[in-house]
Amino acid sequence: MDLDFSQEQDMLRETVQRLCSESAPLAVVRKMEDDPSGFSEQLWRQMGELGLIGLTLPEEYGGAGQSSVEGAILYEELGRSLAPCPHFASAVMSGGALALAGSDAQKQMWLPQIASGAAVFTPAWLEPQRGFGPQGVQLSAVRDGEHLRLNGSKRHVACAAAATRLLVLARTGNGEHDVDLLLVDPKSPGVEITQQYALAADTQYKVAFKDVRVPLADRIGAAQSGWSTWNTLMHDGIILLAAQAIGGAQRALEMTVQYAKEREQFDKPLGAFQAIAHYLADASAAVDGGTTLVYEAAWTRALGRPVDRLAPMAKLFACQTFRDVTAMAQQVYGGMGFTIECDIQLYFRRAKQLQLSWWDTRYLEELVASAVLDAGQPPRLTEDGRKTFKTPPQPVRAVRSRTELAKDLAEHANQRGRCKTYAEMH
């Protein structure tokens, strides 16, 4: 067992750190809040040049073919810096869908452009008043000759104004999983996009579809295979978002520890008050444990082992930790942290939004519960070859009253004749 990173992985981390500090300092993060495009052209171009956009996409289509562990390293650093970019929407989810289920023609046409950053794709998934599961997809796609006709509306579509293509999840039938993945040009007649403003001041759009015609050739994978593709991708994707969340939590904690060392009240630093120090110590344990959990999920995925339990656990815990750490940070920063000029609020707002997005707490809890409780047999939480004791079928010893137990214990205590007997004690 070894939790260290390889030299190459350390170099990747340094590359991302350098890029973020040069091209995405917090001044840039602030500047891009509520921006219609949602990302800085310079940062995006550099990410492409460094091979970071296509980091986990296949090499034959211009990607770097790296594993979830490298993906998690990238996302941990993006999370620390809050770098605003459409990487997740474009490269991970849309590019991922093409790589996983696209035809050769689709892959050749789009993946190299996605990997270089020349094209930006974004999923149009969630709908008003609907949830994260397959039933949440109600935008209808009705067959119309060699086309599908789309009607409905989508929300929380990242960077839609800058998108080359939307990856639309559409319902084609009444079966729970009758969902298709379709590539739609946002400039198609009948598509209307409206920017909406949200907690993290990120760039998201509402997209209305009115009789939008999509050629069948723009469907990714077979008919009705869309949810299965999406669900698989989400399990990969949430590992990276968990890394992003835990990176954000790390940085928020570092900033708060630093503040607690510098800010003085009652003639001593805040960190000299146990009430504050203990908040920070608790946070440190959660952040470190969460970081290792994230990499356990990423490493397990990289080996091709199942992550149906670990991936949701990683996002559930990392997002919860990011949320809790930033809420605590706001308290430690006091009134100053409540002002826009203070950087901690940038983390506080993004933490909560990340927890609500791409499968929220409730959905993730259900995934974990299902993985543990619905397999039809009592679970083992770690497959390490250890046996376990079971409560034996017959009682080992009879249940005794408190008095009888006290007598037993007294007798046991006096096994070497150096203690008083029960009678002497009473």
Added chain:
Amino acid sequence: MNFDFSEAEKAFVQAVEQFLDQCDTPEVMDVTRENMAQLVDTPERRAFMSKCGERGWLGMGWPKEYGGNETEGVYEYLLNESLARRGAPQIGKGVGIVGKTLIRHGSDKLKREFLPKILRNEVQFAVGYTEPEAGSDAAAMALKATRDGDGWRLNGQKIFSTSAHFADWYWLGARTDPSNKHRGITLFLLHMDTPGLTVQPMPTIGDEITNSVYFDNVYVGDEYRVGELNKGFQYISEALDLERFTMFTFSPIEQRMEELCAYVVTEQCDGRPLREDLVIRQRIAQLVTQTEVARCLGLRFVAKASKGGAAPTTDSSQYKLYATELSKRIANAALDIGAPGTQLRVQTADAPMRGRPELTYRYTVIDTIGGGTSEVQKNIIARRKLGLPPNF
């Protein structure tokens, strides 16, 4: 990066498991007492530990010159976790606190006298740090040691010496310099049958025994002084940093969690499967996730320790803090989920999970207190890891 244990480590676990299969009796694997880990306090458990000694599993990590094997710490971790998972006694104070401290600081005489016996499980120790006025503030210990010819006279009281009623030897700290709190404590080894020593058992709410020990002019020869005069507290802290991790194994927490999951999977309430209850599902999901986080914090410690260098104290504290707090949350959840039957005492045949949660609930109270309270762990993390100023 690799979360798997090596082939050699897995083979070791298999060997331990096969051995445990042969010893799997209720007298050894004492499941009714929540495997009070360190206690080798019955003939059956003592015999079991001697067999571990025969296999070379006691003091594996010690230097070869003292009969050890210089194996990496990860093997002791794996052994302890396997023992804990079955409810067997664990390689305890003798190998860790006493043995390793003697190797580092003890005289040749003490090494010769004790190290071979520890390896053969021929000697049991009680540890005497805590006193009525020195709980979390261990350095406040006041048990008085005064010079008397070639030795010392001890007067005062220790408390919570958990093995004192059956141990052969007492590993204790005493005040040799009243003018210096931290640099006025010396470690001694004292035979438990020395005149003037009185043991008074104190039953606990976890169905265990701990003890008060009274010293009335108890004599200990200077040859039983451990290491240098007045350096005892440094040795104690050093040993705690190294051993705190082994005192609170992960396996029992995971095992209780699995037992709770199995109960939810198989049982019903009012004819409806418990696993269909959304509130229970949510609670299980959170606790299973936190259990994995606790395991990860343990792995961090083991991985760092295997790289050598200084003991990863703060990782050990983070694991201890998180895992023991979680242990209490799981105990609480088990009572809630099987309510109201879970209030029935352990071993009640028709109680959910045979009443084990009832005992666990009482037993785990000590987890966040012994070995340094959660609050003490937080102070360690705050000061040593985060670099915050002293806060008390």
